[in-house]
Each structure stands twice: as structure tokens, then as C-alpha cells.
Amino acid sequence: MKTFLAFLTIPLLALALPASAQEKGRGEQHGKFTPSKPPSHGPPASHAAPAKPQPEHNAPQPRSFSDKAGHPEAPHVDGNKWVGHVNQNMDARLHLDHPWEHGRFSGGFGPKHIFRLSGGAPSRFWFNGFYFSVAEPDLAYAGAWRWDADQIVIYEDPDDPGYYLAYNERLGTYVHVLFLGNS
Numbered sequence: 001m002k003t004f005l006a007f008l009t010i011p012l013l014a015l016a017l018p019a020s021a022q023e024k025g026r027g028e029q030h031g032k033f034t035p036s037k038p039p040s041h042g043p044p045a046s047h048a049a050p051a052k053p054q055p056e057h058n059a060p061q062p063r064s065f066s067d068k069a070g071h072p073e074a075p076h077v078d079g080n081k082w083v084g085h086v087n088q089n090m091d092a093r094l095h096l097d098h099p100w101e102h103g104r105f106s107g108g109f110g111p112k113h114i115f116r117l118s119g120g121a122p123s124r125f126w127f128n129g130f131y132f133s134v135a136e137p138d139l140a141y142a143g144a145w146r147w148d149a150d151q152i153v154i155y156e157d158p159d160d161p162g163y164y165l166a167y168n169e170r171l172g173t174y175v176h177v178l179f180l181g182n183s
Contacts, residue, residue, distance in 0.1 A: 035076075038110070039077050040110070041080065042165060043165070075138070076172050082165075096161065096162040099161040101162070103181055105164060109155055113153065117147050117148060117151075117152060122145075130179070130181075132164075150168050154167075157176060
């Protein structure tokens with residue numbers, strides 16, 4: 001009987017060790033910033049007037065998103081606070097003449113719907129037959145994403161019609177994404 005239990009226990013330990021090792025290293029890439037579980041809800045809607053388009057020669061100044069020492073220099077979530085989204089409400093760079101041109105995402109929103117990326121790059125990535133692209137103003141914030149492995153959560157963007165927010169669980173950061181359709 002002891003031999004049987006030993007044979008049963010060893011494979012279980014072998015499966016548990018890699019999972020715990022993966023969990024330990026989750027936030028190390030950003031120093032003190034350790035992403036927690038996905039936020040329970042998306043950012044609140046802004047009631048500000050839409051931003052006016054700016055001429056090309058008057059480009060917006062780079063913004064800082066590092067709200068605390070050790071936090072990433074990218075839009076991120078700290079608990080349920082969407083750092084960077086308040087300053088981005090109705091960003092003229094995210095204006096679409098035809099919002100939801102390719103339909104609306106119907107795969108589920110929020111932390112109960114975690115999706116593993118299956119491939120691609122910022123210009124076109126996919127999971128579960130759904131296709132997206134990262135919004136051009138947010139391309140710089142998606143450089144560390146693993147397009148064939150990261151787990152993301154999709155939230156509706158209450159301020160930028162036609163866009164969604166993709167939260168990267170591993171990094172704790174998010175970007176605006178455009179739904180391209182499903183297969």
C-alpha cells in the first residue's frame with residue numbers, strides 16, 4: 001500500500017512544483033510592482049468632453065504612468081485603479097470614424113474570462129478564434145507581451161467607442177485593442 005501511495009504522490013508533486021515556481025516569478029520583471037489578480041471591473045466612465053484632435057506639429061507630450069516607485073512606465077492596474085486611463089479619457093488619437101466596424105467582441109468580459117494568447121503580434125493577435133490589434137497609440141506598451149502565451153482579460157472601454165482594454169495578467173499592464181472579428 002505504501003508503494004502505491006508513493007507512486008501516486010510523486011507525479012502529483014512533479015506537476016505542482018512547476019506551477020508554484022511560475023507563480024513566484026510573476027511580478028519580478030518590474031521590481032516592486034507585483035501584478036495581482038485581474039481587476040474586478042473596468043475603469044469608470046469619464047464625463048469629460050471628448051478631446052479635440054491636435055495638429056500633427058503639436059503632438060502630445062509623453063506621459064508618465066509610474067505612479068509609485070517600482071511601478072511600470074506603462075498604463076497599469078493597481079488593485080482596481082486603472083492608472084493612466086483617467087488621463088486618456090476620450091483621447092483624440094483613439095477616435096474611430098466607424099466604431100465596431102468588425103462587430104463586437106462576445107467572448108466575455110472581466111476576470112471570470114481569462115484568455116491565453118495563441119499567436120500573432122501587436123498588429124494582429126488572436127485567442128479562441130477572436131482577432132484583435134493593439135491601438136497605435138499603445139503599441140509601445142505592448143513590447144513585453146508574449147503573443148503565444150500570456151493570459152489576458154478583456155474589458156469594455158467606457159470612453160473610447162470601438163475599443164476594448166486588454167489587461168495582461170503577467171505584467172499587470174493594459175492596452176487599448178480593436179476587435180477585428182472572429183473565425
